[in-house]
Amino acid sequence: MAEEFATEEESNDRGPAPVTGSAKKAVSNPKAASKESGSANQTPQSNRSAVCASVTQEMMNDLVLFVVGAGIKLEPLETAIALPGMGDIAVRLALTITGAEFDLRAEDAGRVRVIVFADGDVSTRAEDFDGDVADVEVGAPAPSLAGMPVAPAPIPVRVEALVEPFIELHADSTVALGINLETAELVSLQTNPDAPVPDGIDAATWAGSLGMFSMLFGSLGDGLFAKLGEHVGVVGTELDEGVGAVLFQIGVASGRAQISVSSGLLTVGLPAAESVLGAAMAVPIAGKRVGLGLASSAVDALTQIIILRAAGDLPLPFELDLELGEQQVGSRIRNTRVLPDSFPDLRSALRTEVRTRLLRGRLELSVQAAWVELPSAVPSIFNVVSRKLGELVSLTPMRVRFPAKIELPIIPDSKDTIPVLIDDLRVTTDGLGLVVSLA
Structure with a gap:
């Protein structure tokens, strides 16, 4: 009735x-x-x-493909780090996001676990303890600064973090939505071992480069991610x-x-x-x-x-x-x-x-x-x-x-x-x- x-x-x-x-x-x-x-x-x-x-989660992972598209370039990050036996190194990291996945879990206290895949163009300017200065860019021949990693091609990076998404309706009728990287918690920062070997690069050489940068990211991950969060800030848009x-x-x-x-x-x-x-x-x-x-x-x-x-x-x-x-x-x-x-x-x-x-x-x-x-x-x-x-x-x-x-x-x-x-x-x-x- x-x-x-x-x-x-x-x-x-x-x-x-x-x-x-x-x-x-x-x-x-x-x-x-x-x-x-x-x-x-x-x-x-x-x-x-x-x-x-x-x-x-399945729908979000499908929709993110439309958002990423051919890639999203982030503003390059420039920071200084000190490595044992190598002196101070000025690192310039330019990331291009190539993909992302969401892993929604109840135990993450209301935060979203996001896994971002990116290609990182790494260039460095180093000064060793003898005062010698060298610039190193992706694909450039290695200078005579022993132990400093040299990337033969953009390094595939895998970042897993817990982020807090936000959606806010303002009094002026604009709508802001996105995530704040400054408050994000890093879970892991490493190279992506599943990425294909770039054309023209020997597989053994590429594996060695990934291993070297994986160790570098492992030792500097938290600090590097914190600086990246401060540098990028909020990732989002305003309707x-x-x-x-x-x-x-x-x-x-x-x-x-x-x-x-x-x-x-x-x-x-x-x-x-x-x-x-x-x-x-x-x-x-x-x-x-x-x-x-x-x-x-x-x-x-x-x-x-x-x-x-x-x-x-x-x-x-x-x-x-x-x-x-x-x-x-x-x-x-x-x-x-x-x-x-x-x-x-x-x-x-x-x-x-x-x-x-x-x-x-x-x-x-x-x-x-x-x-x-x-x-x-x-x-x-x-x-x-x-x-x-x-x-x-x-x-x-x-x-x-x-x-x-x-x-x-x-x-x-x-x-x-x-x-x-x-x-x-x-x-x-x-x-x-x-x-x-x-x-």
């Missing part, structure tokens, strides 16, 4: 329905919304999440205010997200403002999938944003309110209010209840009830009768099915999209949960 919905009269008794503002009022002016969102940081956060996303404006509109409060790490799973919860109804819950997932949870009022607000953008940001002549139930979505459609709030609301509304489910890879919407809701000035018995008649639709429900495959923009308002497949759909009174995978 579909869940009971409040009539207009009942709604007036208990206050406004979830996110009852019209689409025009909610998102007709993105700039104004951004300014209003600036006050969102004045509203204390609740202990709930407006948005909750979960991603598996523009368009992303943050949408997050504010759906009820996300400014501040840092709560990030938790369990075995093979990373979960991110964006804090909800106190005005948010419902709560976003973590969705169980496995394999190469992403789970997304939205609070009930966030679903309503996001729907209005999508409808308004589909209409070209033009004012809409109607209001659409959504209310979630157990595997069903209720809606109220009525014309935009013309009279001020001091006058009684004499608008009628079209009410519907739609059951949602996934069936053989397709999203099915089945109308379970449809009726006209009369204004509160009309005796409630008429709305009761109208509701009962509307439930007769469930005897021969109208069903509509859509492909469970959608194209999502990589970032809002971007023309670059990524195809995703909806693997699971859960609707409750608290919110909506989706499980998606790359199509």
Whole structure:
């Protein structure tokens, strides 16, 4: 049986329905919304999440391939070290990240274990105890400074560290995300023995070079990594205010997200403002999938944003309110209010209840009830009768099915999209949960 919905009269008794503002009022002016969102940081956060996303280790390792691409060059690090019997050595290390892997473990106290593979161009300037100075670069012939390692080619480096990821929504609507290397903990720094031998270099010579630099990294690893962390600082990016404006509109409060790490799973919860109804819950997932949870009022607000953008940001002549139930979505459609709030609301509304489910890879919407809701000035018995008649639709429900495959923009308002497949759909009174995978 579909869940009971409040009539207009009942709604007036208990206050406004979830996110009852019209689409025009909610998102007709993105700039104004951004300014209003600036006050969102004045509203204390609740202990709930407006948005909750979960991603598996397998999916993260697939997505990192798109991030790394052909390689990410870091700014060269220049530092000085002292080696026994060799004097002071000025080391210049230029790293190009060629790959990365995540290893999510519950015992890592909420931190992410990341393994980074890079090619290191090492050049040195050394002064021995006799005052002789020599410059050594990758591939250059070895000078007469006995014992100083010389790299015949860029050295493959393997770095394993524990890092704390962060996602933060600022009051100016920008979103910062990344990791802070300054607070990272080094697990190991060594050469990568699995890297292929470069062309034109003897395998025995290459193995000897790797062994030499592995010993060097082993003795200097902590200090070198600390200097690298200070040098690089934060590795991340900042999304523009368009992303943050949408997050504010759906009820996300400014501040840092709560990030938790369990075995093979990373979960991110964006804090909800106190005005948010419902709560976003973590969705169980496995394999190469992403789970997304939205609070009930966030679903309503996001729907209005999508409808308004589909209409070209033009004012809409109607209001659409959504209310979630157990595997069903209720809606109220009525014309935009013309009279001020001091006058009684004499608008009628079209009410519907739609059951949602996934069936053989397709999203099915089945109308379970449809009726006209009369204004509160009309005796409630008429709305009761109208509701009962509307439930007769469930005897021969109208069903509509859509492909469970959608194209999502990589970032809002971007023309670059990524195809995703909806693997699971859960609707409750608290919110909506989706499980998606790359199509």
